[in-house]
Amino acid sequence: RRKWGRVLRILKEFEEGCDTPVGRLKQVVDAVAVEMHAGLASEGGSKLRMLLTFVDNLPSGKEKGTYYALDLGGTYFRVMRVQLGGQRSSILAHDVERYPIPEHLLTSSSEDLFDFIASVFKQFVERDENGSERSLGKRRDLGFTFSFPVKQTSVSSGILMKWTKGFVIEDMVGKEVGEYLQEALMKKGLNVRVAALVNDTVGTLALGHYHDADTVAAVIFGTGTNACYLERTDAIIKCQGLLTTSGGMVVNMEWGNFWSSHLPRTTYDVELDADSPNPNDQGFEKMISGMYLGEIVRRVIVRMSLESDIFGAVFSKLSTPFILRTPIMAALHEDNSPDLAEVARVLKDILEVPDAPMKVRKLLVNVCDVVTRRAARLAAAGIVGILKKIGRDGSGGITSGRSSRADTKMRRSVVAVEGGLYTNYSMFRNYLNESVVEILGEEVAQHVTLKVMDDGSGIGAALVAASNPSRD
Numbered sequence: 001r002r003k004w005g006r007v008l009r010i011l012k013e014f015e016e017g018c019d020t021p022v023g024r025l026k027q028v029v030d031a032v033a034v035e036m037h038a039g040l041a042s043e044g045g046s047k048l049r050m051l052l053t054f055v056d057n058l059p060s061g062k063e064k065g066t067y068y069a070l071d072l073g074g075t076y077f078r079v080m081r082v083q084l085g086g087q088r089s090s091i092l093a094h095d096v097e098r099y100p101i102p103e104h105l106l107t108s109s110s111e112d113l114f115d116f117i118a119s120v121f122k123q124f125v126e127r128d129e130n131g132s133e134r135s136l137g138k139r140r141d142l143g144f145t146f147s148f149p150v151k152q153t154s155v156s157s158g159i160l161m162k163w164t165k166g167f168v169i170e171d172m173v174g175k176e177v178g179e180y181l182q183e184a185l186m187k188k189g190l191n192v193r194v195a196a197l198v199n200d201t202v203g204t205l206a207l208g209h210y211h212d213a214d215t216v217a218a219v220i221f222g223t224g225t226n227a228c229y230l231e232r233t234d235a236i237i238k239c240q241g242l243l244t245t246s247g248g249m250v251v252n253m254e255w256g257n258f259w260s261s262h263l264p265r266t267t268y269d270v271e272l273d274a275d276s277p278n279p280n281d282q283g284f285e286k287m288i289s290g291m292y293l294g295e296i297v298r299r300v301i302v303r304m305s306l307e308s309d310i311f312g313a314v315f316s317k318l319s320t321p322f323i324l325r326t327p328i329m330a331a332l333h334e335d336n337s338p339d340l341a342e343v344a345r346v347l348k349d350i351l352e353v354p355d356a357p358m359k360v361r362k363l364l365v366n367v368c369d370v371v372t373r374r375a376a377r378l379a380a381a382g383i384v385g386i387l388k389k390i391g392r393d394g395s396g397g398i399t400s401g402r403s404s405r406a407d408t409k410m411r412r413s414v415v416a417v418e419g420g421l422y423t424n425y426s427m428f429r430n431y432l433n434e435s436v437v438e439i440l441g442e443e444v445a446q447h448v449t450l451k452v453m454d455d456g457s458g459i460g461a462a463l464v465a466a467s468n469p470s471r472d
């Protein structure tokens, strides 16, 4: 019962279902720009929440002094100290410490979570400054990267709308996040001012802008995906009369929740969504981010194994959801050895499919390629959608009113990028970079640069703290 023909049919159908010709990508670009407008026009006007961040002046490079940052939002919790020299790109020193978040805290109480955060911070400061009484009493400014959907009320305060990524601490939903941190730090006797509350995209944009003033947007491709960008306040219609000294404000798109009928969706995506704890939510993220890519691949090969015996018995490890993590998928996708030894190893050790012949190994690589290529190309369309909204895609933007002439001088645009999926998975990164050029055309694409910002989410929070000096 080999049924190889059936398997190939499943692959072909899947490939067709995931097809992203440039015409379709351009429709996605338009849909992103349109949804951005809708989300800015009214609260709940789009699946894109387009949240205000109250970050109106991005770091200029003039920031000077020592600032701290705390970064909560993924698997790790990070503490850092950043020393700024007062000139663009002069980060004199930056110390980072990374701690895994104890599992039980994900579902504990806000008190336990913030007590943990404050203790870690206290230890960090004490080690850093040898714990002398004098230095402990000194006032510090801190930026807090809190990568969950927050309704900001100022640059340093905001209300938690909901938890994501496995956190469930009900007593905190609807509460002021900055205050919780401020109180926990005070309880530890620390003289710290929470000067900025940002999410990871905003931190990344801040670091990007610190290095390069042409940085207009930031995108994260990690476990999840999200983007933010600099918008003109007069375009934020849902917030009439919003005034900032710069005339602009960073908007957190929460783009993981983007949806459009132009997205190439397959039955595997539909089933993945239905089986998830948040059905009908985060549709774009479920096609793009690191949390899901390996799982989509697994679902396709489960289907193949149900129709044939090329993967051996059906009840192997293959039937365990999320067993094929995206970093493993990347390793087998990028296996360059002539006999695909890494692919064979993953099949044997992780999926418990021993002795897979060469054509089965190749098939698996093929499925990975389809999944990652689609993800990267849609991600590229998302980025170009932002550029289109702000008139940086060479077409003049859909709100400009005036039609721009083709010979209008294009401004340089930089998009800051962070996240393990982009930085570690070169096939994803290459497909994404190529697609940006394909969608924009070579001419226009010359003016667009994607730049990786390592540790951007944390360092950027310290920078936002530094560029928002206290008024007292």
Ligand code: ADP
Pocket (backbone or CB within 6 Å): 073, 074, 075, 221, 222, 223, 224, 289, 290, 291, 326, 327, 328, 330, 331, 418, 419, 420, 421, 424, 425
């Ligand atoms: P966060 O969990 O805060 O998003 P990262 O930005 O470091 O943290 O992203 C980690 C995610 O990136 C992982 O969950 C995984 O999906 C993806 N990732 C990490 N390493 C690799 C890799 N080598 N290949 C593919 N994806 C990777």
